[in-house]
Amino acid sequence: MPRESELAAWLRLTLAPGIGGETQRRLLAELGLPDRIFAASPATLARTIPPRQAEQLFSHDAQGEIDRALAWAAEPGNAILTLADAAYPQRLLEAPDPPTVLYVKGRVELLNTPALAIVGSRNATPQGESNAMAFATTLADAGLTIVSGLALGIDAAAHRGGLRGKGSTVAVIGTGIDRVYPARNQELARDIAAQGAIISEFPLGTPALKENFPRRNRIISGLARGCLVVEAAERSGSLITARLAGEQGRDVFAIPGSIHSPLSKGCHKLIKQGAKLVDDARDILDELGFCAAAERKSAAAPQPDTETAKLLACLGYDSCDVDTLALRSGLTTERLYAILLEMELDGRIASLPGGRFQRIGP
Incomplete structure (x- = not known):
């Protein structure tokens, strides 16, 4: 982890208005660590970014936000990772747009374990939620960390399944790490923070803005070795995550459903486009080269009359x-x-x- 002064410089870089991720990475590539960026002369900066951006970088007073972030990071169980940290998720470094900093609440080590993303509809059917939880539990028992977005429906069911297994779960959120959205998932978020991890690229206090949720999807897919879509309408945001997973070279899996269900249309579309059809978690484990964990001993379910x-x-x-x-x-x-x-x-x-x-x- 960086020293507090070094971390403050990283935060200052990411909190400057008008300086997006691509510009941040360009500055880091050309000038080195944030301390060197802020020590550079205007002439040196002008060779990398326009004068107006350079002015925004130096003139913006983010000290209050930086102090709050440093205080948050000092609390037990909290951390802020930068691109230069050894604990930064290595698979995200393979993605075209890795976040410059990540706010993490919970088990940082989970970010570098083998993982599978499970996504789907917020308005899931009971069967869809049951499938998501069952698949997540089996996959987590086999050693995979389940990654999802803490939304209602499939996301929440996948997280609960991950918590029941050995591999746990990581929630990638579209707000500041100090907020939980939707509020109905408050208890689930507490469980994930205690047993898994919650991460965000957005500064503390960032509210639930609709444009931030599609943006976080690249992190969900980027952390994982593959992406499973459980239920999705034809224009579901889950298909964005699946597309990003494919672009990142990850395996894409989909569970088929009824031809009459609108929530099966997205999965069927993915399968037509080349996603792997799965009807058992072992299909995914075989594809990823994992051995399924021994089945849990349980009493046989009573047979219906x-x-x-x-x-x-x-x-x-x-x-x-x-x-x-x-x-x-x-x-x-x-x-x-x-x-x-x-x-x-x-x-x-x-x-x-x-x-x-x-x-x-x-």
């Missing part, structure tokens, strides 16, 4: 309304609702908006 098994067969794997189920099963509406309630309490199905039901698991 004849009537429940029949209704599960009638339900299939697409969502279905009660009227259709009545036609398929021959059961009365009253009896159907009674069985559906028992199945929902047993975790075999989930109720969806519009009076529809969907099977969960096999």
Whole structure:
């Protein structure tokens, strides 16, 4: 980790308005570490950046922001990594636009472990969330760190699955590291900070701005050896992460779904474009050269009774309304609702908006 004075110079470089990541890296390449940049003469700087940018770099007073960041970094469990740090994620250095600094809360060492990104819809189906958690748990048990974006839906399920496994999880957020968005994930964020890691490239206090979330996607894909898309609409932001993963030379995986579900359209599109179709976490482990961890010992799930098994067969794997189920099963509406309630309490199905039901698991 850099000394406080060195870190202050790195922060000053990144906090200057109008000096983006590309310009920061150009200055570092031409002049060396930030201390040397700020010691350079105007004539020297003019050979690398326009005079107006040089003026912004020197005139902006960021001392208050720097002091707050240094105080935050001094707290237990917090760190600020720079491009020059040995602990900086090495896979990000392979990406075309690595962040100059990273704010980290939690286990810094996870940033240099083998990882897989899992992304998908914020408005996921119960089956999609179940798939994300199950895949994440198996992959984490095999030694992979699960990387995602702390959004609702698939992201949150993937993080929870990663926390259940041996490899843990890393959340890449689109706000300042001192904020949690969405607020509904506050408890999950605390768990990740305690057992995994939360990272951000944005300064402390940065609010939830919509343009920052697509930007953080390159970090999600950049940290990982591959990217799994669980559920995604045709224009989902998850497809941006998948595209970036492909551009970064990472493997892209997708779980297929119902041809009738809008949340399967994005995954099917990726598969048509060459993403690897997967229906088991072992497919990913084989592709990445990992050996699957031994399966956890657990009690066998109770087998459904004849009537429940029949209704599960009638339900299939697409969502279905009660009227259709009545036609398929021959059961009365009253009896159907009674069985559906028992199945929902047993975790075999989930109720969806519009009076529809969907099977969960096999």
